[in-house]
Amino acid sequence: MRRWFPSLLLSAALWALWLVLNESAGPGHLLLGLVIGLAVPVLVAPLKPAGGPLRKPLVLARLILTVGHDVVRSALEVAGGVLRSRRRPPRGGFATIPLDLRDPFGLAALSMITTVVPGTVWSELASDNRTLRLHVFDLPDEAEFVAFYKDRYERPLKEIFG
Known part of the structure; x- marks a missing residue:
């Protein structure tokens, strides 16, 4: 059937x-x-691809809440940056993020998270899947952003997808 x-x-x-x-x-x-x-x-x-392995549903639930929070927070930050752009223009730039995540489903989830959070644009994934390049709306410190991104999104996805 x-x-x-x-x-x-x-x-x-x-x-x-x-x-x-x-x-x-x-x-x-x-x-x-x-x-x-x-x-x-x-x-x-x-x-339709076969479903990926899903481990640690509580980590997934926490990640969903984190992304929801970040979407709202980033939307407000981007709106504020646009409104005050005459006084202090945003310092947009590219951040290069070394990736530890190798699972294709995890990388797909990471790309969707990056796409949905305002102020970030997934620009390029290296052919060996080891480096990600993002454009960030306001990037005062690249190293700080890389640490934030890896801790906030990549680490939980690594736990979920192994």
């Missing part, structure tokens, strides 16, 4: 989206939307 219908929720969402985008609930659109809704999840199922 799972082979032919890998995700009924996704199928229903695609079917509903088809009907909304076409602004029609005619029999042709109902049938075509149903075919698309059932076919797309089957066709893209091989592209």
Whole structure:
């Protein structure tokens, strides 16, 4: 059953989206939307990666809370930096972070965390996955930021993904 219908929720969402985008609930659109809704999840199922190992769910919960807190704090800091940019322009710059994390799922999570926190942009990951380059909105001290980033995000991800 799972082979032919890998995700009924996704199928229903695609079917509903088809009907909304076409602004029609005619029999042709109902049938075509149903075919698309059932076919797309089957066709893209091989592209879905296998789930990664998840260890230490309490560390994961703490990391989620930390990232949520940092998103709010960073958004306020970036807004303040923009508002006072005439008096004191932000010192944007690139930070090079040596990585100890090697797990591909952990690196993917680290990239999502970096993307969601305002003021940081994931710029480059070295081909050997040992060095990360970030652009930071206001970077007064690179060494301090690197220590903060590794302690706040990389260390918990290393615990979670091993």
